Amino acid sequence: MSRPIQATIHTSALRHNLQRSRQAAADAKVWAVVKANAYGHGIERVFEGLRAADGFALLDLSEAERVRALGWRGPILLLEGVFEQRDLELCSRLDLWHVVHCQEQIDMLAVHKTHVPHRVFLKMNSGMNRLGFRPEHYRAAWTRLNALPQVDEISLITHFSNADDALGIARQVAAFNAATEDLPGERSLSNSAAILRHMGAKPHPGLVSDWVRPGVVQYGSAPDFPEHSAADWDLQPAMSLRSRIVGVQSLQAGDTVGYGSIFTAPQPMRIGVVACGYADGYMRSSHGTVQQGTPVLVDGVRTRTVGRVSMDLITVDLTPVPQAGFGSEVTLWGRAANGALLSIDEVAQAGGTVGYELMCALAPRVPVVVD
Ligand SMILES: *Cc1c(COP(=O)(O)O)cnc(C)c1O
Secondary structure: OOOEEEEEEEEEHHHHHHHHHHHHHHOOEEEOOHHHHHHHOOHHHHHHHHHHOOEEEEEEEHHHHHHHOOOOOOOEOOOOOOOOOOOOHHHHOOOOEEEOOOOOHHHHHHHHOOOOEEEEEEEEEOOOOOOOEEEHHHHHHHHHOOOOOOOEEEEEEOOOOOOOOOOHHHHHHHHHHHOOOOOOOEEOOHHHHHHHOOOOOOOOOOOOOOEEEEHHHHHOOOOOOOOOOOOOOOOOOEEEEEEEEEEEEEOOOOOOOHHHHOEEOOOOOOEEEEEEHHHHHHOOOOOOOOOOOOOEOOOEEEEEEEEOOOOOEEEEEEEOOOOOOOOEEEEEEEEEOEEEEEEEHHHHHOOOOHHHHHHHOOOOOOEEEEE
């Protein structure tokens, strides 16, 4: 038998989570954001669950080719636009819509030879200071683009830096609206956090997003954890990472566990050794102490890691599951066979990171199935 670790992608959860964005942003069209290989889930594996979206948004041209290869004829948006001149040829050939965020990209378009003009999304830097034209330069960029025969429709796009926290989106919405007031074209502003927190039940005044861009929310992670959990937002995990116990140790009080001996048994206890390690994408940084550890489910019962995470193995406390032993199911995140849930957000938090990073880090050596 092969090593028992396996990730499962849940098509029904993807469908459900996509529907949550549709509910919150009732009249908007939805870009399913599938960059970074669908946040680690695999573009081909999530396609069925997300095909009810209005378009797919991503970064890499190779990923755009993969979406076309799946038979998708609808819109595809390159969220960072092109990186070099010849990328525009692929945009023409595959009918890709692309973001334009700097003068260099307009220069490339101006010398691009194409029979069919491109649909572009002109990006404003409304305060995040990553990509885009500052509000005071936006109109000039729009005018220059609009004069190019290579350009068809121009849509207006910006990205929020604080949609998930108390600072919110007011300043950026105001900056965007002021600079685009009389410009025609569809608007695209909201990411996952803005869809859930600033559309839906309590719509932010002045926020218009004809196209919303849900990313992490599609995969069942709460963008504003721990303020809200996935359950609070009625999201379902799109990935479960499960393995099995491949060894058991019975410890005496005072015995230590694993590299660095960072865990000492306070009393006699059984621990399970699980086929999962940092080479599978499980984070190594974890509290791993007697008080905390990282939560895991064994046979669907909640317990925690003890000791350091190593390359191929972790060790878990079996005290709450005395019947568990060799071969018992271990859920690192997602849904256990008995239906119990462990959110990736909680696991990530114990490792000092976020659900985004953990799902993107799933290692290529982990076999993945779709259900
Ligand atoms: C990644 C990304 C998104 C999706 O962000 P989430 O927080 O995962 O919803 C939306 N827009 C842009 C421009 C992005 O790069």
